[in-house]
Amino acid sequence: MLERYGHGGDLTTAAEAYGRQEDEFVDFSSNMNPLGPPEAVRRELVRYAERIAAYPDPAVRRLRAKLAARYGISEEAILAGNGAAELIDLAVRAFRPGTVALPMPSFGEYADAVRKAGGRIIPVPLRPESDFTLDERAFAEAESASSADMLFIGSPNNPTGRLADPSLILKLAERGGIVIVDEAFIDFVPDEERYTLIREAAVRPNLFVIRSMTKFYAVPGIRLGYMVGSPAGLDRLRGLQIPWSVNSLAQRIGEAVLDDAAFAAETHRWLQREKPRLAGKLKQLGMHVYPSDANYLLARLPEAEGLTAASLQREMGRRGVLIRDASRFDGLDGRYCRFAVKLREHNDRLAAALGECLRLFL
Incomplete structure (x- = not known):
């Protein structure tokens, strides 16, 4: 295996x-981008020898500033992490949900994080006959899913590759409970702006978006991701995050690739x-x-x-x-x-x- x-x-x-x-x-x-890493990564690797003896910025300020400018949101609404995996784990540990609704099939680390924290999983089955589309019927079929303390949604979902309807996600968020949208692969969607919920997450108290910078730019070895959400909610995660979670090379590469249109x-x-x-x-x-x-x-x-x-x-x-x-x-x-x-x-x-x-x- x-x-x-x-x-x-x-x-x-x-x-x-x-x-x-x-x-x-x-x-x-x-699922890495076979075109990458982009040339900007190679340049940063050469330059990094001059900076390796210095501590990384513990607040990841320059990268957060670039992301905030890109999406028109507050820097305080962004938390950088050691890949999306760390942010998934931090979210579950910070909010400690008793019940978590999970569309299935989906990325296994959602369930792993929930089990480690002692939460109960409520499966939301995605049907092959509907091409694994996440819709309201799927939630209606799942017992107690609408009242779960937390909901994870991959958009695009892994392994199905299907985007979730943003209006459905917002409707689910209005019911209450924490909604976490994993957009790790959304950079591969040409009209990403139609589907990303980053701007909504920055102003809603119970909606959070996780993004990965390693798949699209083919740098999984450096571990880099970020979460967008309310500053108060992110403070709960930040309080559990280990110091210097994002190393200085990851920060420099993240800053560099954002400019590579x-x-x-x-x-x-x-x-x-x-x-x-x-x-x-x-x-x-x-x-x-x-x-x-x-x-x-x-x-x-x-x-x-x-x-x-x-x-x-x-x-x-x-x-x-x-x-x-x-x-x-x-x-x-x-x-x-x-x-x-x-x-x-x-x-x-x-x-x-x-x-x-x-x-x-x-």
């Missing part, structure tokens, strides 16, 4: 399992070309591919004896191609896989390897 630690992108485990060097794999299990435009052009092309190849192989607003695709395997996401993952790994066994997400069975969208030559290698492996079962 490649998802030993609950995530894709674990090249060390893959190398141990399949007897290859880490750099020999093409990794479709992790050309990289963002190139990323959107790449995804617009390659996502439908990869989806078409997966369909030709007999998979059911669900609509996605993000840089990854959720697919259901054709029925065949012995064919599961786990068995396919093993066969693909032996060929140097890593895919995500999506049955590890609550709410999905053993026939679901998730594929990142990558550069054309890598997508073609994925399709060729998939075709070879599927012939072993079909």
